[in-house]
Amino acid sequence: xxxxxxxxxxxxxxxxxxxxxxxxxxLLIGLLAWQGMRAFWPQRVDLYTLTxxxxxxxxxxxxxxxxxxxxxxxxxxGDAQPSVSYVHRYxxxxxxxxxDAPDFRVLYTxxxxxxxxxxxxxxxxxxxxxxxxxxxxxxxxxxxxxxxRDPDALLHQRLKQVRGLLHKIDRIRHVELARLNDQLAALDxxxxxxxQQQQFDTxxxxxxxxxxAALQRRFAQLSGQLADLQHESLRDVLILSDAQDRQxxxxxxxxxxxxxPNAMNMQQKSLxxxxxxxxxxxxxxxxxxxxxxxAIFGTVLMVLLMSLIVMPFGVIAAxxxxxxxxxxxxxxxxxxxxxxxxxxxSIVYGVFGLGFFVWLAGGTLDQLFFSRALPNPTFGxxxxxxxxxxxxxxxxxVVIVATEEGLSRIPDSLRHGSLAxxxxxxxxxxxxxxxxxxxxxxxxxxxxxxxxAGETAPLMLVGxxxxxxxxxxxxxxxxxxxxxKFMHLGFQIYDxxxxxxxxxxxxxxxxxxxxxxxxxxxSLNLLAMALRHRLRERYRLMTQ
Numbered sequence: 001x002x003x004x005x006x007x008x009x010x011x012x013x014x015x016x017x018x019x020x021x022x023x024x025x026x027l028l029i030g031l032l033a034w035q036g037m038r039a040f041w042p043q044r045v046d047l048y049t050l051t052x053x054x055x056x057x058x059x060x061x062x063x064x065x066x067x068x069x070x071x072x073x074x075x076x077x078g079d080a081q082p083s084v085s086y087v088h089r090y091x092x093x094x095x096x097x098x099x100d101a102p103d104f105r106v107l108y109t110x111x112x113x114x115x116x117x118x119x120x121x122x123x124x125x126x127x128x129x130x131x132x133x134x135x136x137x138x139x140x141x142x143x144x145x146x147x148x149r150d151p152d153a154l155l156h157q158r159l160k161q162v163r164g165l166l167h168k169i170d171r172i173r174h175v176e177l178a179r180l181n182d183q184l185a186a187l188d189x190x191x192x193x194x195x196q197q198q199q200f201d202t203x204x205x206x207x208x209x210x211x212x213a214a215l216q217r218r219f220a221q222l223s224g225q226l227a228d229l230q231h232e233s234l235r236d237v238l239i240l241s242d243a244q245d246r247q248x249x250x251x252x253x254x255x256x257x258x259x260x261p262n263a264m265n266m267q268q269k270s271l272x273x274x275x276x277x278x279x280x281x282x283x284x285x286x287x288x289x290x291x292x293x294x295a296i297f298g299t300v301l302m303v304l305l306m307s308l309i310v311m312p313f314g315v316i317a318a319x320x321x322x323x324x325x326x327x328x329x330x331x332x333x334x335x336x337x338x339x340x341x342x343x344x345x346s347i348v349y350g351v352f353g354l355g356f357f358v359w360l361a362g363g364t365l366d367q368l369f370f371s372r373a374l375p376n377p378t379f380g381x382x383x384x385x386x387x388x389x390x391x392x393x394x395x396x397x398v399v400i401v402a403t404e405e406g407l408s409r410i411p412d413s414l415r416h417g418s419l420a421x422x423x424x425x426x427x428x429x430x431x432x433x434x435x436x437x438x439x440x441x442x443x444x445x446x447x448x449x450x451x452x453a454g455e456t457a458p459l460m461l462v463g464x465x466x467x468x469x470x471x472x473x474x475x476x477x478x479x480x481x482x483x484x485k486f487m488h489l490g491f492q493i494y495d496x497x498x499x500x501x502x503x504x505x506x507x508x509x510x511x512x513x514x515x516x517x518x519x520x521x522x523s524l525n526l527l528a529m530a531l532r533h534r535l536r537e538r539y540r541l542m543t544q
Contacts, residue, residue, distance in 0.1 A: 036512030062094035298486035314399025350458025353390030385482035387463035395448035406440020456490035
């Protein structure tokens, strides 16, 4: 009875610890979601009318982020003993950064200010310069005003047309021109090879010139199409009037989305939020817009490459330690080294990856296979391959330990029975041991993915950057470019939180990006856990 009571206490303590962990994780997700929704939910825009000391009124338009009714009044200059008094403090996001900086204002007033919410206030989400707030005046095409019965419908129609033009421009730049440049580079490389082999005769020269002329004509054609599309995308201009009745011309090519927040109902706000979330997930980042698709793509691709590299090496090392090496001084030394490597700070792995993988291995590859491109490095510079190898080295101890623990739980009777039936040690390992150890291997993979996906410090040295001109995967052979740099959600969080020129405006995006990173790690782990559970149930009968 006494032992049962002690077991019950430990069960309750274990259940309580699990409940606290789940509650903390749920609160973390809730905090990130609540704070991140501010970046997507259309906020109310307030119009402040201020009376200045000279009697003139001044208007201020923006989103009210904070209102503190009892805030200690700032001390006046030259006041040696300031009196303690309280004022109303307003933190207002006024936007219009490019012509009315700064885009955050702080107001102190003795009495609460009466504010209004005009329904005609328009909010423009721009690709540069931050949000713009004001009143819609009209549209112009080549300095000619456009008229329509429904100006709002005309605005959204023109925005849709401009998005189509920008999509065509991106396709020409990143697909067709990239493919054409690759063909020109391959043609030049072929000509250099023929010259080195002294086979560049008159026939080869004429063929080379004909192919080069055809590619150059295609390049000129694409360049002309690109110039025409760029000119057409800049024809439409929106005229916006700010709170001081000044009018500003904003090209529609600079506008991502336009909405009237004070006139929207709950359904319209919900639909707008869903569109903003999709834009955040599927678009690329700009100067003032936090699209995360390249960072999502880079994070997932880097984790997948790291998993493909670390699993074979980790499993082979664990099999050697447990099945073949035996118990001797060498294996004890190797196990001690593996345990110590698991505690090395990640930045040390980043320094090692920069020195060994990038400078030594990458520089050697450039000299052997890409000497024509030198002194411009191909693999002798940080890139996706070296980042995946560095994180594979970082997570290798986790996979080794987890796999070896799984191998140690397999009864020796299964090994002896397989050998007694005439199977070799290799056949026993392949047909009996490894299938039963798969759940433990997947446990190691889960732990490796959870650690690697959240690492940022080593990636800053071996491949991650703030902005990439193109993804590591495109339509140009060999399609997967391991030498290219990439974006990562962890580094994007760091950049938005500490390196952004406007941290206050990007704070909701920090929470949204952090939530996205947590959800990606959770999804990858759940996928591996589901596979582990299926394999564990499949091989459960073999252990009984």
